[in-house]
Amino acid sequence: MPTWKILRRALAPTALAALLAAAFTLPSQAVATGDSAPQVAAVAAPTSFVDLPDQPLPSDHAAHRITVTYRNDSSADRTVAPQILVESPDNGPFLAPADIKLEILTGGHWKTVRLASQTGTLYTDLTGAKLVLHSRHTLTQRYRLTVVKAGPGTVQPRVALYA
Template identity: 75%
Template sequence: MPTRKLLGRALALTALAALPTAAFTLPSSAAATVAAAPPAVATAVPVAFVDLPSSPLPTDHAAHRITVTYRNPTAADQTVAPQILVESPDHGPFLGPADVKLEVLSGGHWRTVPLASQTGTLYTPLTSAKLVLHGHHTLVQRYRLTVLEPSPGTVQPRVALYD
């Protein structure tokens, strides 16, 4: 992985604490297995990330579905946050938040997710996506991505893990 991307991810993590929280509700299918993270946990920094399979950024202006699936392998509750990264090529052109539309399926409706930008990477805020995943339960979060300005890039879903 290029140094710029590592630096970008590190900078993105430090910037997350300053981001405003946006409304984020759980899909009805996940509501039985997760709960909102307690306020005391809301300022914690992730201790690890589980990278899920990446894919090339679509270039056809169509809405493409992305599913983030993560199973808590332990018996204990675990605080997690699903996240979508849209990475630009190392040498540009760099995508901006207006170049893509990302939506999350929430309560049976698609809702637009705000994207932040750092060093050529667009990302969904972690603070508003945090939830408690009960032991041995599975999180399934569905997104829909539409590229408004076609450009090369990569879509990288992942899950942030907290202590």
């Protein structure tokens, strides 16, 4: 009986994380102000991040709004992606995706955003949120966060920047 050998290539940790994030989260739509709508960009790894002010994870079960705003002040178009991170304390307890309900405002309606999890950090998908932000335009994305199961943590909005 013949045997088959399956050859596998190892993925770089960044590529693997991007694939897992894409598989476990829904794409989000962002709104850009200006004359034309944003364009969807191709898949690539971010080159840097712009961290926006963080805040403690609310301990109540009320809906809290989070607005991610980023202005492209450069003279060239820039590929960006808004992202929400919910970070657990370094030594736990670690939050699970079911502990948080995150929604995104899209087309005037709130839609649930799936969260992926890695080493105590919950995060939204970058791949589906990526768009081209034209020169001198502003990205404004609104989220609504509800804590289902309270625990310690930090909400860290940020914007991924691509080359």
